[in-house]
Structures are given as C-alpha cells and as structure tokens.
Amino acid sequence: MDLAHKYVRAHTRYERAFKCRQGFRSNAGEKPARKILSSKPADYLAEIAAHAPERLEAQLVPMDRSLWELDRFHDFLSARRRLLADAMNQVLEA
Numbered sequence: 001m002d003l004a005h006k007y008v009r010a011h012t013r014y015e016r017a018f019k020c021r022q023g024f025r026s027n028a029g030e031k032p033a034r035k036i037l038s039s040k041p042a043d044y045l046a047e048i049a050a051h052a053p054e055r056l057e058a059q060l061v062p063m064d065r066s067l068w069e070l071d072r073f074h075d076f077l078s079a080r081r082r083l084l085a086d087a088m089n090q091v092l093e094a
Contacts, residue, residue, distance in 0.1 A: 042068040060084055 045068045049056055056063065062079035066072060 041070060060087060 042065065045056065045061070046065065049063070049065075053063070060080060060083040062076060062083060064079065067076040067079055
C-alpha cells in the first residue's frame with residue numbers, strides 16, 4: 001500500500017485535531033493520523049492528489065481544491081454528499 005493510500009485510509013478528509021482547534025466539533029473516539037496532525041486539509045489532500053488523484057476520486061472526495069480549505073468545510077460536505085448520492089443512484093439503477 002502506497003503512502004497516499006495510507007493517508008486517505010487513516011483518516012477522514014479533514015483532520016480532527018485541526019478542526020477542533022478551529023472550533024468545529026470533534027468526533028469522539030477517532031484518532032487522526034500522526035503525520036497530518038498539524039497539517040491543513042488543503043495541504044495533505046493536495047499532496048495525495050499530486051501523487052495519486054485516483055485515491056481521492058475512488059473515495060468520492062470533491063476534486064475542487066477550493067473546497068479543501070477549512071473555511072469551506074460545510075461546502076466540502078455538501079459536495080461530497082452529492083457525489084455519494086450520485087454514486088448510490090448509479091448502483092441502484094444498475
């Protein structure tokens with residue numbers, strides 16, 4: 001398993017400790033990956049996108065980089081919900 005795949009599997013798109021410091025509610029019991037503990041989501045998602053964009057696409061991460069900024073977190077969630085819904089609709093229609 002390559003490093004980019006480990007990053008994506010090890011945590012959700014937005015690292016919890018960083019979110020918490022910015023005033024977002026923390027998800028109890030979840031442990032963020034240590035390598036990204038103090039990284040901004042836009043930084044580590046860009047690193048993954050540079051090396052393995054298919055990893056983000058496979059997990060239905062919106063590829064609009066402006067949504068990776070922390071102040072766009074709710075927009076990111078809305079876009080991801082749409083991607084998830086579209087994917088589920090494709091499965092149900094098959």
